[in-house]
Amino acid sequence: MVQQVEAVYPESDGQPMADNTEQFAWIVKIKENLEILFASPADIFIAGDLFWYPVKGNPNIKQAPDTMVVFGRPKGKRSSYLQWDEDNIPPQVVFEILSPGNTLKEMTKKLQFYQRYGVEEYYIYDPAKNDLNGLLSSGDSFEVIEEMNGWVSPRLGIRFQITSDTLEIFSSTGQKFLSPVEIDQLREQECQAKEAALQEKEAALQELEKERDRYQELLAKLKQKGIDADNL
Structure with a gap:
């Protein structure tokens, strides 16, 4: 009897997530802002550069989207x-997110994979050319x-806005997708505004306290002179 060997599904192909800093920055921005946007629902799973195996028993059929969103699956590691x-x-x-290293053959294979295995929305952004395509x-x-x-x-309710030099993404409430540094700066500004x-x-309470003390002093002086402030 031939013993069936269980398939192994590698977690990494040994390749870097991004080819350059700009590509990496965009992957992080989109993935993390989507995490923030869908932080409350427990059944929306978001991942970056994670291998997706659609067919059991065939580990050669796989892709690792720069960012993927799965509705109907729980968050978690x-x-x-x-x-x-x-x-x-x-x-x-x-x-x-495209980089100079992406080839037409590679992107064609990805398109065919996503088309075959059930992706509903596929977005491709080239930061170098500021070119956004969607399918x-x-x-x-x-x-x-x-x-x-x-x-x-x-699916996501987010809006894409293409300016003369970059891509801007907004949530349904109009909140702009920001980089981690911009988010930290905004948080610092909000903290400073709250502190101010x-x-x-x-300061207003202290001034009110001073006014009350001055009023009490005036009442005391009037009383010393035999003047009843209630009859004034």
Whole structure:
């Protein structure tokens, strides 16, 4: 009897997540801002550069999207996304950030993979060219989104705005996606504003306390002179 060898699903291919600092910065910005945006729902899983294996028993069929979003799966740690262990739910949204090292052959294979294994929305951004492309699933194929400037993702609710030199992404409430440094700076500004407001409030209370003390002193002087302030 031939013993069946269980398939091994590698967690890494030994390749770096990004080829340059700009590509890495965009991967982090999109992934982390989506984590913030969907922090409350317990059933939305978001990952960056995580191997996705859609077919059990075939570890050669895999991709590691720069960012992927899975609705209907719990948050939590994973060494890879084994779809058969995830109620067979594929990532519905994926992002790829291009670098000079990406080849047409490589990107074609990714498009075919995402199309075949159930991705609903596929976004590709080239920071060097400030070029954003999007595709939506339509049956067994993808349809190109003709106008990406101002496009709102059906699944994520985020809006893409292409300026003259960069891409800006906004949540449904209008909050702009920021880098970790910008988020920290904004938090510091908010802390400083709260501190200033608190100091202003404390100063106003101190001034009110002084006014009360002066009023009490006046009442005491009037009383010493035999004047009843209630009859004034």
